[in-house]
Amino acid sequence: MNxxxxxxxxxxxxxxxxxxxxxxWQVWIPLSLGFxxxxxxxxxxxxxxxxxxxxxxxxxxxSLIIMVIPVLFVGLILxxxxxxxxxxxxxxxxxxxxxxxxxxxxxxxxSITIKQRADxxxxxxxxxxxxxxxxxxxxxxxxxxxxA
Numbered sequence: 001m002n003x004x005x006x007x008x009x010x011x012x013x014x015x016x017x018x019x020x021x022x023x024x025w026q027v028w029i030p031l032s033l034g035f036x037x038x039x040x041x042x043x044x045x046x047x048x049x050x051x052x053x054x055x056x057x058x059x060x061x062x063s064l065i066i067m068v069i070p071v072l073f074v075g076l077i078l079x080x081x082x083x084x085x086x087x088x089x090x091x092x093x094x095x096x097x098x099x100x101x102x103x104x105x106x107x108x109x110x111s112i113t114i115k116q117r118a119d120x121x122x123x124x125x126x127x128x129x130x131x132x133x134x135x136x137x138x139x140x141x142x143x144x145x146x147x148a
Contacts, residue, residue, distance in 0.1 A: 048056040140146040 045056065045059075137146065
């Protein structure tokens with residue numbers, strides 16, 4: 001089944017030709033006009049600035065204000081966040097010292113208990129090592145390797 005597409009004399013379909021016209025009028029011409037307007041405004045700004053026009057000074061001040069206002073708002077938000085953090089830490093410091101003192105006391109008790117238990121477990125090992133060292137010294141003296 002062959003479907004015939006209406007075509008133009010160049011062999012292109014009518015819809016493709018319409019699409020190309022739409023691209024020209026809806027994309028390229030507005031883009032070109034916008035580009036030319038930006039170039040013209042840049043040229044006028046340069047010409048006005050080179051002659052020391054008051055209008056250029058006013059526009060530069062206005063542009064600077066427009067650029068600084070968002071930075072000020074972001075700075076205000078950050079300042080609020082930092083202030084809230086400082087306030088929260090100050091409140092925590094009023095609450096925490098008694099609890100941190102108690103935690104230190106418990107940690108110290110645990111540390112002392114662990115040291116005592118470790119010493120109790122190691123006393124037999126030290127006793128055996130001390131006895132072996134004494135026997136080794138005794139036999140070394142008996143063999144004459146170490147003077148008495």
